[in-house]
Amino acid sequence: MTNTSNPSSTSAWPTWPLWPFGPLYRPAATTSFDFDQPINPGWTFGNLIVNDQNSSAPDTERDIVAADSYGRQLGRVIDALVELIEERPNWKQQPALKELVALHAKIEQIKLKSAGRRLDRIAADLAELRKSDKSEYQRVAQKLREVMGDKD
Numbered sequence: 001m002t003n004t005s006n007p008s009s010t011s012a013w014p015t016w017p018l019w020p021f022g023p024l025y026r027p028a029a030t031t032s033f034d035f036d037q038p039i040n041p042g043w044t045f046g047n048l049i050v051n052d053q054n055s056s057a058p059d060t061e062r063d064i065v066a067a068d069s070y071g072r073q074l075g076r077v078i079d080a081l082v083e084l085i086e087e088r089p090n091w092k093q094q095p096a097l098k099e100l101v102a103l104h105a106k107i108e109q110i111k112l113k114s115a116g117r118r119l120d121r122i123a124a125d126l127a128e129l130r131k132s133d134k135s136e137y138q139r140v141a142q143k144l145r146e147v148m149g150d151k152d
Contacts, residue, residue, distance in 0.1 A: 078104050 055061050082104045091097045126144075130137040 075107070078107070 078100070082101055085091045085097045085101060088097070091101070126137065126140060129140060
C-alpha cells in the first residue's frame with residue numbers, strides 16, 4: 001500500500017512478491033531501476049545458449065532450428081550414420097560404432113513407447129467423447145477407421 005498522506009513518499013510500484021528480495025517487496029520512491037534490457041538478446045534451447053558470442057549468425061541458427069529442431073537434425077545424422085555403420089562388415093568389433101548403434105536402438109524404443117502413450121491418450125479422449133458428444137465421436141471414429149483401413 002502507498003502512503004497517500006505524504007505525496008513524496010508515495011510509490012507507483014505495486015507490492016510484488018519478488019524473490020530474492022523477500023516475500024513482499026516494494027522499492028522506495030527514490031529507488032531507480034534500469035529497465036532498458038533488450039528483449040531476447042540471445043535465445044536458449046535446453047542448456048544451449050545462442051547469442052552473438054557463441055554463434056557467428058544467431059539469426060540464421062534461429063531460423064534453422066525453427067524449421068528443424070536440434071533433436072530432428074541429430075536424429076537424421078544418427079539414422080544416416082547407423083546405415084553407414086551397418087554396411088561395414090566388422091562394425092560390431094568397434095566399441096564406438098557399437099555404442100552408436102545401441103544408442104539409435106534405445107532412441108527408437110523411446111519413440112515407440114512415446115507413440116504408445118499418445119495413442120493411449122487418444123483412446124481415453126475418444127472414450128470421453130463417446131460419453132459426452134455422440135455425433136463428434138462418430139465423426140472421429142469413422143476418420144480413424146478410414147486411416148486404419150477398417151471400413152466397418
